[in-house]
Amino acid sequence: MSNLQEKISQWLQIHRQEAVHFLQQLVQFPSTQGNEASVQELIASKLQKMGLEVDQWELDGIALKKHPYFFSNRETFLGSPNVVGVLKGTGGGNSIVLNGHVDVVPAGDLRQWENPPYDGLINDGKMYGRGTTDMKGGNLALYLAVETIKQLNIQLKGDVILHSVVEEESGGAGTLAAIMKGYHADAAIIPEPTDMRIFPKQQGSKWFRVHVKGRSAHGGTRYQGVSAIEKSSIVVKHIEKLETLRNKRINEPLYKNIPIPVPINIGRIEGGDWPSSVADLVKLEGRIGIAPNEKIEDVQQELDSWLKELAKVDTWFDDHPVELEWYGAQWLPGAIDEKHPLMVILQANYEKVTGKAPVIEASPWGTDGGLLTQVGKTPSIVFGPGTSSMAHFPNEYIEIEQIFKAAEIIALTVIDWCGTENGGVNK
Template sequence: MDDNAAQASRIAAAVDAARDRVVSTLTDLIAFQTISRPDPAPPGPGTEPCQRYLRARLAALGFETELWEPDPAPLLEKYRGRPGTVEARRFEGRPNLGGRKPGQGGGRSLLLTGHIDVVPTGPIEHWRSEPFSPVVQDGAIYGRGAVDMKGGVAAMLMACEILHELDVPLRGDIVFSTVCDEEICSMGALAHADRGYTADAGIMTEPTANRIAPICFGILWGRIILDGIGGHAELTPRNWDAGGPVDAIDLCRQMLNGIDLINRRWMFDPRKRHPLMEGPVNILATQIRAGEHPSSTAGRAEIVIDVKYLPAERDALGRGSLVAAEVDAFISQICQADPYLRAHPARVEWFLDADCTEVPSDHPFVSCFQGAVSASGLSPQLTGFSSHSDIGIPTDIGGTPTVNFGPGDPSQAHQPNEHVMIADLVSCTRALALAIADWCR
């Protein structure tokens, strides 16, 4: 057995022996309430304590660390129109954490990055246990953030700890970053890239079922506004052009049928597909608001849509404005089919554009990482990340080609009774440790 194989075997054995510590690290992280909301004030009460917990663990390993609350104003000024810039975000009580462990010199650096914020729990009665009181049961860890994405953050941290304890020689730096606000926008990640937390390659530990995903979708959020004419719901209506009502809920039905048609078109459009993605981009209606009174026809309705797009569809600034314009045109066509909507067309208010990116499958780091994943007993086959993640910020703004790779079934994200299998968590830790040792040697 050569020296590299012997070292890989030693690392793998150390990770397996640290199984209980990997579990306890994740349960510690879940217990911090780090919820992000559209209105960021007040912050989740556990946000800053969680970052301080991680900082203390990193400092014990020789990382140079800092905590800081991003200042949105200069970021907006510098990057206006680019990914990660959102008006009216605040970071009081929600610091970012950055760390760097210098290597011996002359080696390639690696960024390990993730977010610590989580989505709200939803109705508590849908949970079998308290969301922020983690439960270890039947080979799994339950709690809000177990999959999205404190499991990945725990694996990042434990991979660094195990390499430190084994005194594995690394010539390249390890850069460690945990951000806030990913669940609302990407300004936390933008602040990290702007502050200089970059490397020769990067891994974002979003849940991918331990598959390397060098591509993610971009996401547009918009509100389709439909103005009807309110009236008495129980009376026989006159036609709208004779002063009668127009039910905005009926207009919603027409709009949703039109969206179904767009999705069927996109299903067979080669521009809307990518070989690493399971399906094409699509438009999802995620919220509907309509109606003013139980006995009145709705005078106004709003459909919130979530629109996916591919890296090949980005505009010159790396955003989805071309796709937004395409959707605007489709909705205009839908309105042309109805006399009332021709006269009173729907309009779209776009309020979020979360970018996407792609790292080439033949990039040297992808090949290196595939070797580490194979050595961990996992599949090296590449996949796509079928929602948005922050990899576009370090890749396209920070200059750090970054892939997604993390433990857990992505479909568990944002669900009640969210959980990650312990075996997946340990396998991820093993793969990360081997990738660091190989890339940074």
């Protein structure tokens, strides 16, 4: 273990309890969409105390709306400020964005939670609660990494730009706003819950809605109607075939262990309005995965054409074509070269800290890395603590130890990437 690594590890060890308490505080703010102001206040004050230059601002809906990659269900962003903290380098080094979102998805059905979702209860080395894994735990790893560097008085050459953004869960308006304000860099790390795997490629995704038509009739004479519920199973099956087709095309080695690299998921169905009437309309809502090398527009075009083929499956669709609507949210795909220097540095530090080679994969979901890469020209790596399978689900938790491991790895990576005045790159 190098001297620097030992110091970082020790510092983290000493401040562990305090850090866990801070995470608990973060979790106790139910920072769902539109309710992020209080948690951002706490974070801004934390970054300030750490000695960063802090910028806090409410998103400008009018300016954002003009951007081609703006996608949101909101027009104004009252109650949803962004916070950016900058640790200025002495110059001549690589800059880095450390990006994390503070918005969390709703807790959902409370009966499915064993403990209240915003308590941040700790048990057996895990902290439970909405947002622990997605991604307040990852955010804590970022604060800790930067704080350690500051506290150990390591003078970085490149700038560290810490994004604490809103709106990741619904289209990325927070990160887009940060980029538009100039907060981009030479590369980025996003500690979304990868379970400590390194994701150089990130799948994008886009939500869609399909309106399936039927013909109404009284349920007692249902043979006089055409059930949109029955027709919708045909549509679901048809879309599944497109998924198979699209995934056969994927030859990205990082996806080799993934059963369905870019899934199409139909997540919601709703139709009909009376038990004893034949349903004349069913709405299907889903997300289509976008491979790292794909353009959103091409994927939209492909689904649209595919749905037109339904008429060949069932003549009903000849005169009653389904309607395709793009709505809700989108995440751009992102990719960083696997040989990118930041990838090399991150992997080396992962090995140094854990003693094992990291797992390199492509992400099964979108992150703000797509926007950072495509709009901010900031190639991004997704790497963080937390179990992705618990994200968005009841009883979400994070293994606390992972957070400190991630903090150590990120601190070392930032030092290597940004360069130092008073520490060596080879510690």
